[in-house]
Amino acid sequence: MDLRFAEGAIVRDDFFLVETERFQGPLDLLLHLIRTQDIDVFDIPVARITDQFLKAIEGLGAEDLDSAGEFLETAATLIRIKAQMLLPREGDDEDEDPRAELVRRLLEYEQIREISQRMRASEADRGRRFSKGFIPARPKLLHQEMPLETTWADVLSAALAVEMPTLRQGLHRVTTRTISMQEKVVLILDRLQGQSGIEFSRLLKGFGDTMHGVMTFLASLELTRRRVLFLRQSEPFSELWLYRREEDEDGGSTDVGVIEVDS
Amino acid sequence: MNTPQIVEAVLFASDAPLTPSEIARADERLDEDQVEEALQMLKAEYEDAQRAFHLTEIAEGYQILTRPEFAPYLERFDNVPRANRLSGPSLETLAIIAYRQPIGRIEIEYIRGVNSSGVIRTLQDRSLIDIVGRGDGLGRPLLYGTTQHFQEHFGFASLDDLPRPDELPIILKDRMPLQESEGDLDEEGTPAMSDLGENPAEEQPDNSVNESAKDVVL
Known part of the structure; x- marks a missing residue:
């Protein structure tokens, strides 16, 4: 979309030149142009209004594309109507005035504004009538009746006793993953060699680091994706089971060598 | 204990509007007609006695509210939480929804000429509107309608209390539904078609080519 025209500043050489932020949208602006000039809505001078509309949105910032787009859309509609008005129309009785839909929208919008x-x-009216509970209950004053037993000296010494925390300096080392997923893939397939299923927790036996759990889990997800095994859990937080997929007929090889793991 | 007294006790203790059937739950011997009768009696009684409050019909129920002329005195209690007034865009959007409910976002935006998703969200957060269903159009759009709280906020007894500016030429309820051909619906329109937009032959009846092409992509 070409927004070059939007870079220009607003030129205040005419009374209808307006800041678009003041308007709630293109219809609001259009209505303003029409109503302030006492134009008959049913006979809008499209050429004139289009010029004025375009001039009014000249200052529109490209930074707010959303609202700029809304104004541009209406500008495009105006220009289309202007073009249609210039073209000779055949069978005047049949064809609707090109302005009809716009006029209907404007009137509808005006009516919405009126409502x-x-x-x-009504809202203001309602605001002047109050229901029970309007004035909140009196707050309990218990804490005010209790004499203060600490002195200001106490408070001051307590304040001085507070140590300012020193900011921790030093570098944080980011280490690379020492446990590879490939390793875990081999482990899973190895353990599934003699049986059809195995508990997830059993795969973690003997490995202390949580990272082992994470990598084993990622490896089992990877193998599931490659349709080598499937996972089953009867309910949330219960034991997770890994099962070997039996059907090999669709050519899916379970050979470890084929599995390439990106890390 | 007579019926008007029971009704009065229930109304007095409530800080929200109550319908006659809700009030009737106070006693097995009460039915809605009796409550209704008692309500009219109380209403006249407060009026005659020049009480500082009215028995007000609001949000399809009844509530005891102070009379507006006492507002200046009550407003002096400045620690009181006041209902926020709605912004212009909110009010405008709400008016459209109130008159045209159930109505979807696209149609609201067509009438306003501006994006309205933020305003709709705000109105929903303030319980003034709610989702009331789904439309038949593409993507089964959410349809919005006003809530009971909406009537409370504006002090309407029912939706019939909405202002009817008859002098304006278009009665909103009568407006024709949006035609799909108006092009403004394309915003969320047909993603499948735009995917195929590069192919100028898409209009031709030979769909088999496109079908197989899609299969390959998938």
Whole structure:
């Protein structure tokens, strides 16, 4: 989308030149242009209004693409209507005035605004009538009635006794993973050699580091993805079981050598 | 204990509007008609006695509320939480939803001419609107409607209390539903079609090519 025109500053050489932020959207702006110039909505001078509309959105910042897009869309609609008005129309009776849909939208929008104003009044009305519980209960004053037993000297010495924490200096070393997933893949396949299933926890026996658990889990997910095994858990937090997939007929080889693990 | 007294006790103890059937739950011998009758009696009684409060019909129920002329006195208690007034865009969006419910976001945005998802979220957070269903259109869009709290906020007894500016030429309820051909629906329209947009032959009836092409992609 070409937004070059939006870089220009607002030129205040006409009364209708406006800041777009003041308007809630393109329809609001359009309505403003029409109403402030006493234009008949049912006979909008499209060429003039389009010029004014484009001029009004000249200062629109490209930084707010969302609202800029909304204004541009309406500008495009205006230009399309302008073009349609210039073209000779065949069978005038049949064709709808190209402005009809826009006019309908404008009137509808104006009506919404009118209703909003009345709802605003209702809201204010309601705000002047109060229900029970409007004035909150009196707060309990118990703590004020209790005499203060500490003296200011106590408070001061307590404050001085507080040690400012020293910021920890030093470098943090990031170490590479020492446990490879490949290693765990081999382990899982090895342990599944003689049996169809094994508990996840059993695979972790003998390895202390939590990292072993993580890598074993990743390895089992990888193997599941490669359709070598499937995982089963009867309920949340219960034992996780790894099962070997039996069907090999679709050519899926379970050969360890084929499995390449990215790390 | 007579019926008006029981009704009065229930209303007095409540800080939210109550319907006659809710009030009738106070005693097995009460039915809605009796409650309704008692409500009218109490209403007239407060009026005659020039009490500082009204028995107000609000949000399809009844509630005891102070009369507006006492607001200046009550407003002096400045530690009181006040209901926030709605912003212009919120009010505008709410008006559209109130008149056209159930209505989806796309249609709201077409009427307003601006993106409205943020405003809709705010109104939902404030319990003024809620999701009331799903439309038949593409993606089965969420449809919104107003809540009971909406009526409470504006002091409406029912949705019939919404202002009806008859002098304006278009009655919102009568507006035709959006036509898909208007092009404004394309925003969330047909992703499958835009995927194939590079192919100018897509309009042709020969769909088999596109079908197989999609299979390859998948």
